[in-house]
Every structure is written in structure tokens, then in C-alpha cells.
Amino acid sequence: MNSQRIREVFPDMVVLKNPKRTEFFSNLSLPSYMRDWLVMKFSDSTGETDIERVSSYIKTYIPNRDDFEQLKFRLINGESVRFLARIRVAVDIRTGKTTFELPDFGGNRSGAGGIVKYSVVDEWQDTLLRENENWGIVELIWNRDYSRKKANGYVSMEDYSPFCPYTVDINVYREGREKFSTEEWIDVLISSADYNPNGYETKRQKLFVLRRLLPFVERRINLIELAPKGTGKSYIYHKISKRGWLISGGTVSRASLIYDNAKKTGGLITRFDFVAFDEIQTMKFDQPGQIQTALKDYMEFGEVKGFDSKTEADAGIIVLGNIDAGRFDTSANMVEEINPIFRESATLDRFHGFIPGWEIPRMHRGLVADGWALNTEYFAEVLHSLRDEMLYAAIVEECLDIPERPDMRDLTAIKRLCTGFVKLLFPQAKSKQDIDPDEFVEYCLEPAMEMRGAIKKQLCIVDPKEFDVPGKRNVPNIRYKY
Known part of the structure; x- marks a missing residue:
């Protein structure tokens, strides 16, 4: 990754990251977006940080x-x-x-x-x-x-x-993207999300990490990720953006998640860009039947009707779970141990994509961001702003050659995933002509098809009578429209 070019293209939004400083802030339980803000506040032009002033500021202004x-x-x-x-x-x-x-x-x-x-x-x-x-x-x-x-x-x-000391200008970000090749930009994204692109062995591994960023940039993307422990899946949803929420324990109620009828206030899905459920095997739900019914409506339509309210939101639903090495196979039943709320086929069908987290290496020192990179707070705010950009969905629509009578949930999932990938990798695009066809296929269409295809395989396993039949078992054969 060319750190010097990042400094030249985004001079006011870069920060020098290194593993030792990351560990210092991690020990203080501060998220990455707050860490980078503090580093920028107390660093000189070489990126060196006055740790004593940082410590004093934290003690004075960031109480627990x-x-x-x-x-x-x-x-x-x-x-x-x-x-x-x-x-x-x-x-x-x-x-x-x-x-x-x-x-x-x-x-x-x-x-x-x-x-x-x-x-x-x-x-x-x-x-x-x-x-x-x-x-x-x-x-x-x-x-x-x-x-x-x-x-x-x-x-x-x-x-x-x-807290955000600047106004996000999407056009500046788009113009900056034009200064990098696609492979260079992948490294920019990886380092902005707090990882070291040089620590990954293959481009494929990097692209699996980027799949985790889809809910940051696209409305109501619903994902399942199963992975071994220690691959960093919880970290990315918990630490790099203040606009997401990770539930990692306790009992989840309908009031806390969707709508509190007593307080007349919306739940987590109304306040965040995504809600992630960690350790889904052991998570407990209060009145699970009610929550499952509400989530099915919400994941399909973006709204829940019940009691005396209609709750509308655009947060993605992310399910995270640990999986043993013996289950690293999307053709086998990988969901039988996750919470029954999400295991039932009607709910599972509403997930747009699956991330095989075993393709991502276990976190080690060499994967911690090291060098000049975009300030994580700025990066997260850019991704949040891109959620409102409608242009990219139109570009994706132009790019896809869709067969007759496709399954609508498959089609919706693939379009939404493709749109998220375009926002991440080609934010500079204003039309179909701005994205190389081969790159669109490699970086957007094929990953989207693979992610939805994994969900379809699980549906065939858990509900074969409904899904493992001709015309339903496969995703539509969507191609690039040349």
C-alpha cells in the first residue's frame, strides 16, 4: 500500500496507525473511531503522538x-x-x-x-x-x-x-478514489478498517474482510457470518463505527430491539445502521416467537406493525457465530446450532448473504494496521453517508442481465449486495461506463452470487421440501449486461 499517496490525496483525513499505539488504546477500551480522533488531535505532522497529553485528555474528558x-x-x-x-x-x-x-x-x-x-x-x-x-x-x-x-x-x-470535527464531503472522497487502482483501493479500505493489508496472504482474504463492511454502506443488508474464534468478526462491528450496535450477551427483548410500547420509543434497529448479534449459539431472546415474527416482517419490508405503532428502520441484521473446523462447508448444515429464531427457513431466506469467516485468517500482530491510513472515524462517516446515495443502485441495475422470472428474494439480495460492493470499491462511478466490466464481475457480481448462493444451499438443507426442488435450489443465472 502506498502510504505517501494516501497522505497526498487525503492530507487532512489520514492518521499514522501502529500496533503498539492500537494496543495502548485497546487497553483503555476505547473504540477505533475515538482513538483516531484523539491521535489526530494530539499528533504532529510526522504522525508522532503525545501519549501523555492523550492520557490526560482521556482522564479529564472521557469518564467511564x-x-x-x-x-x-x-x-x-x-x-x-x-x-x-x-x-x-x-x-x-x-x-x-x-x-x-x-x-x-x-x-x-x-x-x-x-x-x-x-x-x-x-x-x-x-x-x-x-x-x-x-x-x-x-x-x-x-x-x-x-x-x-x-x-x-x-x-x-x-x-x-x-465529536465529528469536520463535514464529510463525498465528492472529495470520490475524487480521491480516482487516484488509486482497484487493488490499491482495496488496501486503502482494509487499512481504514484498522487492518494491515500487508498481513494477508492473498487478495481473496482481503475481499472476504471487505464483505463485513457491506452493512456500513448499504441499507438493510442482512448477513450471517460463521467463523472460528479470533478472526476479528466482533471487532469490526463493535469498534470502528459509532453507528453500529453489537449485542454480545444478555437477553434480547422485542422492546429493546424493535419498539418499546411502554416508553413509545423505537428500539435498536431505529437508532443504528446495523445491529449485530454476537455468539448467536448462546444468545437468549425474550418471547422468541414474537421477535421472530417481527424480524421476518422487518427483514423483508423494513417495517414492523404491532401494538399501537408501525416501526420503520433501515438497520441491517447481522448474525455472528463461532463454528468448528469440521463444519467449514457451505454444502453441509452449518446453521443447526445457531439460535432457532434465525434457523427457521422463512427467516433464513431473508438473509441476503453468508460470509465464510474461516476464509479470513485468525488475528495476529501482523494484521493490525501499521502505517498511514484514513482516520477510522472519517472513514466510517463516509460509509454512513454513502447509504443515502441512490445512484449506485441504478448503476447496478444497468450492469445486470437478469433472466426471466427470477426468485425475487434472490434477486433483491444479489442487487443489494452488488450495490454495497460498488459503493465500497467504485464510489467514483457515476455511470455503468465508469466501472470496468471484468472488475464489476470479479469484485461485485461474483461475490454477491456466492454469498446468496451459500444461503440458498442452507435453505435446501434445512427445508428440502420447499427449496431443494428444480427451479428453487439455485440462485438466478445473473450475468453482466455487455
Whole structure:
């Protein structure tokens, strides 16, 4: 990978990554997007970082949950407190006030919430009110509400500045892509996602890693990945973007995942670009029949109707599980040990693609990003922005020669996967002519067909009467339209 060219093409958005510094931040339990932001903030032009200043900043401005009781004590004793936090903001129609809560500190139930000052909302409404969650530096004070007979205390947000210190310009990113060959750009993507492209033995391995990025860049892509332990599947969904959510334990309820009827608030699928279920073999679900029914509707149509609401969202559903070496075969039953919610054929059919994680090497020191690369926070925000770009779906439509009467779920899956690959690998494209046909086939169409084909094989195994019949067992023979 040409680190110097990355610095020349994206001079304001690169950061020097190295394994030792990555380990330092990992020990602090800080995600990659926050690490790169801090590194950029406290690095010189050579990429050298002042670790002492970083440590001081973290201690001062990035408290953990155990610190919040001390922060509350300081607040009620007249101090203002200022720190970096994840924040949710909502306008209360009944009171006319704008409220906030800090979910990482327990939210309103633990006192981590309050009222946002009008001037703060007015200045930052495009940031605070447009999206379900944000990161930023908040300044809080404690007040008393004397409008009631018995005065109550409450927390007020007096100031806010967004965590993302820049505006993402997709056109700059697209223009930058034109300076690299496709193979060079694959390395740019790999390093931006916090891996070292030089640590992989083959291009094929790199391309399997890129499949994990599809939910970051395309709406409502549903994937299953089964892999041995230690291949980094949890990391990529948990650490490189603040816009995804990894569920790694506990019991999942319909209220937390889809819609809380008591609170009248949407669940995780309404707040994030994707929701990933880790260790799916052992995960528990409250009222699994209800969740399965709701997920089938959601994964198909992007909405769930129930109780007194209709929940609409565009988060992808990602299922992650560990698998023994003896099951490294998409022609054998690989899903019999995952949670029954996802194993039933009607639900399984709604997954667009399968990632054989055993094709990706186990994480080792040589696979940790090392050298100049795009700031992970910037990279993740670019991918998020590309989710809204409709042009790429039209390009894919132009490229595909579709046979008569294809299965609609197969066709939808292949189109959606192809669109995600185009956004990742050819963001500069404005028309079909901007992508070399052979590269479209190699990097977009063939992987999409393979990913959906693996799902189809599993369907034939778990429900042979329905799927292992002529005309249904294979994906449509979609080709490039020359």
C-alpha cells in the first residue's frame, strides 16, 4: 500500500496507525473511531503522538460509567462538568422542552439525563435532532425547578460541540478514489478498517474482510457470518463505527430491539445502521416467537406493525457465530446450532448473504494496521453517508442481465449486495461506463452470487421440501449486461 499517496490525496483525513499505539488504546477500551480522533488531535505532522497529553485528555474528558456518581456529586455541589459522551436528544411535545440522556451512563433511570438549553438546540439542531444518537462534548450544570410546589433538581446541558470535527464531503472522497487502482483501493479500505493489508496472504482474504463492511454502506443488508474464534468478526462491528450496535450477551427483548410500547420509543434497529448479534449459539431472546415474527416482517419490508405503532428502520441484521473446523462447508448444515429464531427457513431466506469467516485468517500482530491510513472515524462517516446515495443502485441495475422470472428474494439480495460492493470499491462511478466490466464481475457480481448462493444451499438443507426442488435450489443465472 502506498502510504505517501494516501497522505497526498487525503492530507487532512489520514492518521499514522501502529500496533503498539492500537494496543495502548485497546487497553483503555476505547473504540477505533475515538482513538483516531484523539491521535489526530494530539499528533504532529510526522504522525508522532503525545501519549501523555492523550492520557490526560482521556482522564479529564472521557469518564467511564463508574465515574458518573462522582460527576453527579460535583454537579449538585455547584460545579459544571464537561466531558465527551454519547447522547440521545428528543423534543417533548407535552412540555415544549428538549430533553437528553446519556445511555452509556444508564440514561434517565440513573440520573444521566435532563434538559437541553434552547440556545444549544437552536445552534446544533441539524446534528442533535436529525439523528437518533450523536457523540459530542457536553457541558452540564445542575438546577432547581421552582415552578412546582416542591422544587425539583434537574440537569441542564449548557453547551455542546460535536465529536465529528469536520463535514464529510463525498465528492472529495470520490475524487480521491480516482487516484488509486482497484487493488490499491482495496488496501486503502482494509487499512481504514484498522487492518494491515500487508498481513494477508492473498487478495481473496482481503475481499472476504471487505464483505463485513457491506452493512456500513448499504441499507438493510442482512448477513450471517460463521467463523472460528479470533478472526476479528466482533471487532469490526463493535469498534470502528459509532453507528453500529453489537449485542454480545444478555437477553434480547422485542422492546429493546424493535419498539418499546411502554416508553413509545423505537428500539435498536431505529437508532443504528446495523445491529449485530454476537455468539448467536448462546444468545437468549425474550418471547422468541414474537421477535421472530417481527424480524421476518422487518427483514423483508423494513417495517414492523404491532401494538399501537408501525416501526420503520433501515438497520441491517447481522448474525455472528463461532463454528468448528469440521463444519467449514457451505454444502453441509452449518446453521443447526445457531439460535432457532434465525434457523427457521422463512427467516433464513431473508438473509441476503453468508460470509465464510474461516476464509479470513485468525488475528495476529501482523494484521493490525501499521502505517498511514484514513482516520477510522472519517472513514466510517463516509460509509454512513454513502447509504443515502441512490445512484449506485441504478448503476447496478444497468450492469445486470437478469433472466426471466427470477426468485425475487434472490434477486433483491444479489442487487443489494452488488450495490454495497460498488459503493465500497467504485464510489467514483457515476455511470455503468465508469466501472470496468471484468472488475464489476470479479469484485461485485461474483461475490454477491456466492454469498446468496451459500444461503440458498442452507435453505435446501434445512427445508428440502420447499427449496431443494428444480427451479428453487439455485440462485438466478445473473450475468453482466455487455
